[in-house]
Amino acid sequence: MWSDYAYxxxxxxxxxxxxxxxxxxxxIEYYENRIFQSATAxxxxxxxxxxxxxxxxxxxHVICVHLGLRADQRQAQLTMLAEWVNTLPAGEPVVVxxxxxxxxQQANQR
Incomplete structure (x- = not known):
């Protein structure tokens, strides 16, 4: 069904x-997986x-996330994600x- 995938x-x-x-x-020309620093093994x-x-x-650039359950974890994870997104070439579309x-439904308020 999908000839290209990143898992x-x-x-x-x-x-x-x-x-x-x-x-x-x-x-898909490139993919990588990242573990959030606050995640346990x-x-x-x-x-x-x-x-x-x-x-x-x-x-x-397409990014699939699974954020933590606690708000403080999610905030730290979103900060890490934003830092990574900022390394992408300017002007290229990004989907998260x-x-x-x-x-x-408060993530956009922090």
Whole structure:
């Protein structure tokens, strides 16, 4: 179905594992997985970032996140994510999606 994908495994169990994925119908030219500094080895919360270039020739950066459950964790993780995003070339589109664990819908207010 999806010929190109980037997958970051972040939790492994005897029955299997789960993680973050970026699926693309365009070729993925580069991807990396990052573990947030506040994550524990048992439940590593991370983000998977992929860069793809559709026919338009513009590189698009797509990031799939799974943020922590506590607000202070999420704030630290968003700071780390913002620092990483700031290393990307200026003017190239960036899409950030995933599980923000923001039940109170207050992340944009901090």
């Amino acid at each position: 970051g495994r972040n939790a492994v169990y005897p029955e299997g594992h789960h993680g973050n994925a970026v699926l693309s119908r365009f070729p 048992r439940n590593a919360v991370c983000f998977t970032a992929a860069s793809c270039r559709p026919e338009s020739g513009v590189t698009i 999606a995933g599980d923000f664990n923001d039940w109170r």
